[in-house]
Amino acid sequence: xxxxxxxxxxxxxxxxxxxxxxxxxxxxxxxxxxxxxxxxxxxxxxxxxxxxxxxxxxxxxxxxxxxxxxxxxxxxxxxxxxxxxxxxxxxxxxxxxxxxxxxxxxxxxxxxxxxxxxxxxxxxxxxxxxxxxxxxxxxxxxxxxxxxxxxxxxxxxxxxxxxxxxxxxxxxxxxxxxxxxxxxxxxxxxxxxxxxx
Amino acid sequence: xxxxxxxxxxxxxxxxxxxxxxxxxxxxxxxxxxxxxxxxxxxxxxxxxxxxxxxxxxxxxxxxxxxxxxxxxxxxxxxxxxxxxxxxxxxxxxxxxxxxxxxxxxxxxxxxxxxxxxxxxxxxxxxxxxxxxxxxxxxxxxxxxxxxxxxxxxxxxxxxxxxxxxxxxxxxxxxxx
Numbered sequence: 355x356x357x358x359x360x361x362x363x364x365x366x367x368x369x370x371x372x373x374x375x376x377x378x379x380x381x382x383x384x385x386x387x388x389x390x391x392x393x394x395x396x397x398x399x400x401x402x403x404x405x406x407x408x409x410x411x412x413x414x415x416x417x418x419x420x421x422x423x424x425x426x427x428x429x430x431x432x433x434x435x436x437x438x439x440x441x442x443x444x445x446x447x448x449x450x451x452x453x454x455x456x457x458x459x460x461x462x463x464x465x466x467x468x469x470x471x472x473x474x475x476x477x478x479x480x481x482x483x484x485x486x487x488x489x490x491x492x493x494x495x496x497x498x499x500x501x502x503x504x505x506x507x508x509x510x511x512x513x514x515x516x517x518x519x520x521x522x523x524x525x526x527x528x529x530x531x532x533x534x535x536x537x538x539x540x541x542x543x544x545x546x547x548x549x550x551x
Numbered sequence: 552x553x554x555x556x557x558x559x560x561x562x563x564x565x566x567x568x569x570x571x572x573x574x575x576x577x578x579x580x581x582x583x584x585x586x587x588x589x590x591x592x593x594x595x596x597x598x599x600x601x602x603x604x605x606x607x608x609x610x611x612x613x614x615x616x617x618x619x620x621x622x623x624x625x626x627x628x629x630x631x632x633x634x635x636x637x638x639x640x641x642x643x644x645x646x647x648x649x650x651x652x653x654x655x656x657x658x659x660x661x662x663x664x665x666x667x668x669x670x671x672x673x674x675x676x677x678x679x680x681x682x683x684x685x686x687x688x689x690x691x692x693x694x695x696x697x698x699x700x701x702x703x704x705x706x707x708x709x710x711x712x713x714x715x716x717x718x719x720x721x722x723x724x725x726x727x728x
Contacts, residue, residue, distance in 0.1 A: 356701050363610040371617035379616040387612030391604035395597045403593030408571050410589025411582060415575030455560045466596055466695045473696040482700040483693060488707065491692055495648075495685040495708035496715065501557060502680025508659050509676055514667035520676040523722045527681035531715030538710050542703035551702065 398462065405463030409445070418444030432493075432536070433486050435475070442471030446490060453494070456503045465494060485543050492539040496531040499524070596695050603694025607686055611649050620645060636720050639671050643678055648685035648712045655679065673727050677719040682712050 371380045412418050422429065422443035429436070429443050436442050445468035452461035468490060476484040483491075502524050509517040572582050614620070624641045631641055639661060646654045661675040685708035693701060 355705050356699075359705065360606065360610050363614040366619050367610070367613035367615075367617040369617075370619040370622060371613075374618050376616070376618060380613050383612040383616030384609050387609035388605045390612070391601055391608045394604055394608075395601045398600070399594055399597040401593075402597050403590040406593040406596070407586040407588075407590035408567065410585050411575045411580065412571045414580040414585050415571065415578045417571060417574055455563065457560060457563065460564065462691070463593070465692055469692050469696045473698075479700075481698060483698050483702045483704055487693070487698070488702055488704045491689060491704050492707040492711065494692065495683050495688050496711035497681075497683035499680065501560070502676075504655065505658065505676045505680045508662055509667040509672075512662050512667045512672075514672075516668070519668075519727075520673055520680065523673070523677040523719065523726055524680040526722045527677055527715045527718040530718035531682060531711040534714040535707050535711035538707045539703075542706060546703055 401459045402463050402466065405460060406467065409448070409464065409467050413441055413444070418448075420444075421447045432489055435484070435486050436472070437475075440471065440475070442468055442475065442486070445471055449490075450493065450498075454498055454500055456499050456501045465490075488543065489536070489539050492535040493532065496528060496535040498528050498532050599697070600691055600694040603690050604687075607690040611686065615646075615650065615653060634717075634720075635724070637671060637674070639665070640674055640678060640720075643675060644716045647678065647682050647716070648709060651684040651687055654684070670723070670727060674719060674723045677723050678716060681719055682715040685709060685712055 367383075368377075368380055371377050409418070418441050419439050422439050422441070425443070425447050426438060429446065430438065433443070433446070445464055449461055449464040449468050452458075452464055469487065472484060472486050472490065473480070475486065476482075478484060501521065505520070505524075506517050509520070572586070575585065576582050620642060623645060624638075627641060627645075628638050632638065643654060643657045643661065646657055658675045658679040662672045665671040665675075667673075667676065685705075689701060689704055689708060693699075693704075
């Protein structure tokens with residue numbers, strides 16, 4: 355699936371550019387894409403260094419386990435394959451709370467720690483996503499947020515009379531996305547398992 | 552409620568910065584050494600994701616620059632018009648899962664042109680806030696642990712994006728329409 359999407363984006367891009375006479379644009383765009391990847395990674399070094407250090411301390415101090423225990427029923431339902439009180443559970447809680455609170459730069463490092471912990475539990479092939487990872491990313495791509503900080507700032511900048519009036523509609527839309535993602539994840543998990551994929 | 556959440560967000564990181572090392576110290580953890588050991592992984596993780604991110608961002612960048620997006624929008628327009636979705640937000644809907652900066656640029660432009668309190672402005676705000684950049688999230692998170700086979704994750708992510716988009720249109724029409 356990823357292979358096809360990736361190839362599709364490139365092939366369609368190059369062919370369309372050839373027809374619309376924008377072929378130089380392709381060359382420029384390809385290198386800009388690579389440059390952006392390096393920039394994103396470099397920006398991440400700072401937040402990752404900070405948060406991975408803090409998380410190691412939180413784990414050593416027993417805080418991650420405590421957090422996992424607090425949210426146990428909710429996590430057991432979503433992630434039946436992760437043993438209770440496993441550090442992965444704590445990292446998942448941290449990531450989801452950071453997302454809900456709109457702390458973007460804390461959410462990513464905690465999410466990556468959760469992925470590392472889940473990878474330790476991955477009993478399939480090490481290059482293939484586990485069930486728990488798929489559920490976790492279903493939650494993350496639908497990104498439940500209470501305050502969409504970036505968009506509020508933009509609304510204020512362009513002189514909105516009531517910048518926060520869209521908070522309710524945003525929570526509704528994102529909650530719909532999340533519910534569908536969780537259900538789709540469940541159905542697809544069963545379906546993939548039956549087909550042995 | 553909103554002010555409370557905002558206040559909480561302001562305090563949460565300083566609070567964690569205080570509580571986490573203190574609790575660890577009480578539990579007789581060597582705080583400095585443990586922090587450094589964790590922080591060391593930050594660098595390697597960030598470097599590890601570069602190839603994954605580069606692959607995805609190159610493909611998306613080429614696709615965006617080619618103008619293929621406009622063709623797609625043109626093809627989808629008759630269908631979305633039937634559903635009562637304004638054509639102005641279609642490019643944003645398609646950009647949202649592909650590129651975070653691209654989508655933010657489009658929604659800013661829509662808010663600027665139509666005004667933040669217009670129907671389009673409110674819809675663009677809701678769409679921007681209610682979804683994440685699916686391709687980026689998948690590439691980053693899977694890439695950081697060397698996962699190359701995503702199984703059904705992409706379907707779930709895109710299904711969530713479509714749902715959030717349709718739900719945005721529905722609720723904005725219902726509340727503000």
